Amino acid sequence: xxxxxxxxxxxxxxxxxxxxxxxxxxxxxxxxxxxxxxxxxxxxxxxxxxxxxxxxxxxxxxxxxxxxxxxxxxxxxxxxxxxxxxxxxxxxxxxxxxxxxxxxxxxxxxxxxxxxxxxxxxxxxxxxxxxxxxxxxxxxxxxxxxxxxxxxxxxxxxxxxxxxxxxxxxxxxxxxxxxxxxxxxxxxxxxxxxxxxxxxxxxxxxxxxxxxxxxxxxxxxxxxxxxxxxxxxxxxxxxxxxxxxxxxxxxxxxxxxxxxxxxxxxxxxxxxxxxxxxxxxxxxxxxxxxxxxxxxxxxxxxxxxxxxxxxxxxxxxxxxxxxxxxxxxxxxxxxxxxxxxxxxxxxxxxxxxxxxxxxxxxxxxxxxxxxxxxxxxxxxxxxxxxxxxxxxxxxxxxxxxxxxxxx
Amino acid sequence: xxxxxxxxxxxxxxxxxxxxxxxxxxxxxxxxxxxxxxxxxxxxxxxxxxxxxxxxxxxxxxxxxxxxxxxxxxxxxxxxxxxxxxxxxxxxxxxxxxxxxxxxxxxxxxxxxxxxxxxxxxxxxxxxxxxxxxxxxxxxxxxxxxxxxxxxxxxxxxxxxxxxxxxxxxxxxxxxxxxxxxxxxxxxxxxxxxxxxxxxxxxxxxxxxxxxxxxxxxxxxxxxxxxxxxxxxxxxxxxxxxxxxxxxxxxxxxxxxxxxxxxxxxxxxxxxxxxxxxxxxxxxxxxxxxxx
Numbered sequence: 270x271x272x273x274x275x276x277x278x279x280x281x282x283x284x285x286x287x288x289x290x291x292x293x294x295x296x297x298x299x300x301x302x303x304x305x306x307x308x309x310x311x312x313x314x315x316x317x318x319x320x321x322x323x324x325x326x327x328x329x330x331x332x333x334x335x336x337x338x339x340x341x342x343x344x345x346x347x348x349x350x351x352x353x354x355x356x357x358x359x360x361x362x363x364x365x366x367x368x369x370x371x372x373x374x375x376x377x378x379x380x381x382x383x384x385x386x387x388x389x390x391x392x393x394x395x396x397x398x399x400x401x402x403x404x405x406x407x408x409x410x411x412x413x414x415x416x417x418x419x420x421x422x423x424x425x426x427x428x429x430x431x432x433x434x435x436x437x438x439x440x441x442x443x444x445x446x447x448x449x450x451x452x453x454x455x456x457x458x459x460x461x462x463x464x465x466x467x468x469x470x471x472x473x474x475x476x477x478x479x480x481x482x483x484x485x486x487x488x489x490x491x492x493x494x495x496x497x498x499x500x501x502x503x504x505x506x507x508x509x510x511x512x513x514x515x516x517x518x519x520x521x522x523x524x525x526x527x528x529x530x531x532x533x534x535x536x537x538x539x540x541x542x543x544x545x546x547x548x549x550x551x552x553x554x555x556x557x558x559x560x561x562x563x564x565x566x567x568x569x570x571x572x573x574x575x576x577x578x579x580x581x582x583x584x585x586x587x588x589x590x591x592x593x594x595x596x597x598x599x600x601x602x603x604x605x606x607x608x609x610x611x612x613x614x615x616x617x618x619x620x621x622x623x624x625x626x627x628x629x630x631x632x633x634x635x636x637x638x639x640x641x642x643x644x645x646x647x648x649x650x651x652x653x654x655x656x657x658x659x660x661x662x663x664x665x666x667x668x669x670x671x672x673x674x675x676x
Numbered sequence: 677x678x679x680x681x682x683x684x685x686x687x688x689x690x691x692x693x694x695x696x697x698x699x700x701x702x703x704x705x706x707x708x709x710x711x712x713x714x715x716x717x718x719x720x721x722x723x724x725x726x727x728x729x730x731x732x733x734x735x736x737x738x739x740x741x742x743x744x745x746x747x748x749x750x751x752x753x754x755x756x757x758x759x760x761x762x763x764x765x766x767x768x769x770x771x772x773x774x775x776x777x778x779x780x781x782x783x784x785x786x787x788x789x790x791x792x793x794x795x796x797x798x799x800x801x802x803x804x805x806x807x808x809x810x811x812x813x814x815x816x817x818x819x820x821x822x823x824x825x826x827x828x829x830x831x832x833x834x835x836x837x838x839x840x841x842x843x844x845x846x847x848x849x850x851x852x853x854x855x856x857x858x859x860x861x862x863x864x865x866x867x868x869x870x871x872x873x874x875x876x877x878x879x880x881x882x883x884x885x886x887x888x889x890x891x892x893x894x895x896x897x898x899x900x901x902x903x904x905x906x907x908x909x910x911x912x913x914x915x916x917x918x919x920x921x922x923x924x925x926x927x928x929x930x931x932x933x934x935x936x937x938x939x940x941x942x943x944x945x946x947x948x949x950x951x952x953x954x955x956x957x958x959x960x961x962x963x964x965x966x967x968x
Contacts, residue, residue, distance in 0.1 A: 303793045447938070475937045480897040482888045485688035486932035486940075489681060506795040506889055513887075517806045517815050518684075538797045538889050542804075 292339040293329060293603050296359050298370035300347035305372045307533045307578035312395045314572055315583030316369055319590035329597050347372065349379040356380030360387045366603045369394060369589050377401040381415050390609040394418035394589045395582035398450060402638040413633040413641060414609045418589045420551050420644045426457035428549045429500055429525050432651055434468050436523060438498040442473040442491030444511060446503035454502025454527060472496050477507055484514035492520055501526035505534035512539040512546065523547060531652060531659045533578050543654045547662050550652035551644065552584035552623050555660060557667060558674040564622045576658065588621030592629060595619045624648045680811045685933050686926040691818040693925020694825040697918045698880040699902035701829055702873040707911040708849040709869040710765055712772045714756050716780020717877055718899030722892060723783050724749040724878030725885040726791045729798055738801050746878045753874020757867050787892045795891035821883045828879050832872060833914055845869065904944045908951040910958020920959065
């Protein structure tokens with residue numbers, strides 16, 4: 270008797286929940302203020318464009334009815350402790366379907382364990398270093414609810430080395446900052462040079478500290494070592510100091526490095542000295558197809574800007590929402606665990622502005638992080654700074670993307 | 677070729693050293709009159725640079741922005757003196773140490789909230805295209821720093837030596853009590869020294885901003901170097917500060933070339949330790965006589 274009452278009660282609860290949950294609740298988190306804000310804000314705004322589009326079309330088809338997406342926004346300010354607090358708060362919400370966001374690796378490392386504990390599906394975008402996924406493979410986690418939606422550092426360093434080789438360079442200098450990010454970037458580059466057949470001779474490996482403005486010594490070492498190109502791993506302001514130093518010393522060598530060279534605080538602070546700098550990009554603000562054009566136009570119009578602060582963050586935020594929505598539709602549920610299962614086996618291709626995503630993820634394998642990484646080499650292109658904007662460095666990439674979108 | 681390389685390194689480093697010297701000079705000015713320094717001097721540099729950037733953004737021409745920013749710095753200096761230093765000196769206490777640090781932190785938070793935490797470029801009409809002198813590349817921007825530093829230090833030194841107010845300044849520096857007995861107001865003079873110190877800090881901020889960019893943390897590295905310069909040179913000599921600044925800047929640049937860029941910060945620290953161990957009053961300092 271007791272059992273039947275209990276069963277009836279739980280049944281009642283479930284039906285009640287089913288009626289109450291007529292929206293899909295997604296949290297957008299990231300640094301919306303502070304040094305990484307250009308990335309966080311662009312990601313959020315790009316994601317909200319996608320959410321608006323979905324909601325205007327009535328919502329996501331789940332069962333007989335369409336469900337609209339409800340957004341919860343949290344600003345982690347790029348601070349680890351804020352990130353941990355936000356993750357705790359979100360993971361205790363109960364009716365949350367998923368989380369999209371985060372820029373800073375430290376914030377990911379501080380917060381994602383709470384999502385994983387409760388099995389809440391999270392898509393990391395637009396950034397965060399490789400450590401955000403390797404932490405789970407190192408721990409040997411069997412079932413993971415964290416996915417990543419950004420080009421990992423390995424792809425980037427491979428492309429940087431490849432580009433240097435394609436430019437027929439034989440002698441290069443490696444410059445990097447003294448943070449974890451810079452040092453692991455240097456190791457990745459050295460590793461890639463070896464992997465790609467030792468075609469580049471490294472004539473100087475120099476580091477600089479956050480806040481350094483005079484790079485003369487490092488650059489002269491590169492210059493006198495006979496470097497024909499400079500491979501670099503660092504963040505905005507110091508990268509700008511390197512570019513400005515190169516202009517002073519009349520060094521015309523190409524500067525090739527991680528995607529941070531597209532950060533607005535690099536482009537703005539380097540000014541005309543930044544022209545010609547090369548970096549891997551997942552998205553270029555160039556209306557190559559009608560879909561991309563409408564995305565760029567509606568971003569400009571909605572937020573009243575003529576340049577997206579971080580175009581690749583905006584595009585990744587936009588595409589991540591569509592991938593997530595496709596998983597909700599396939600799972601036919603707002604339950605975050607079912608959405609996770611659907612993400613691992615997404616059957617229908619998702620048309621985004623970066624690419625058409627076909628089975629971006631598969632079942633998590635702790636021996637292979639690529640199972641929860643969406644980006645492959647094909648989705649990343651080389652970008653080049655030109656007069657304050659990032660453009661395609663290679664015409665061939667542009668043509669290829671247009672062709673692929675036409676398929 | 678090789679000597680050219682060394683000269684290039686030394687010149688580039690020495691030009692940055694000029695900025696250390698100018699900020700250190702701000703310490704020296706207030707220390708001379710009051711035996712106190714503003715530990716928030718770096719924030720003064722940063723706040724003045726931000727204020728000048730706001731003036732530029734509002735469309736003011738550069739030649740008006742410079743005096744505007746300097747005036748702002750002087751006002752901040754006066755505020756620091758009134759709020760953090762005066763009462764503590766009257767009571768012969770050391771409260772100014774904590775109070776100037778606190779004012780600095782307050783300034784830092786204010787800057788973060790008013791102007792944000794991003795590093796922003798500081799537009800300047802002075803070109804950053806390199807000039808070629810005897811095989812060495814120097815930008816007009818770097819030269820403007822050197823000229824600005826020397827000009828303002830020269831003017832302040834001239835003021836101290838040639839005007840009545842300046843003589844009062846020197847008198848208070850030499851012996852505060854005796855000067856007071858001669859009818860010179862020590863309070864006014866200390867106030868003046870803080871105003872000048874703020875002015876110098878503001879100029880340092882405006883000069884260095886196009887090179888370092890403007891952000892809340894722009895002065896945090898500079899201020900440590902300036903401190904080394906002030907301690908190594910001794911807080912008595914303006915001339916010594918310039919020399920040590922040039923020397924430290926050049927040494928840093930040469931060290932990072934020959935020993936590797938990871939050792940860049942080392943010479944400043946070694947110099948600091950050496951100075952404190954061998955000449956605690958600084959290379960150009962006078963031995964202090966403390967009457968018991």
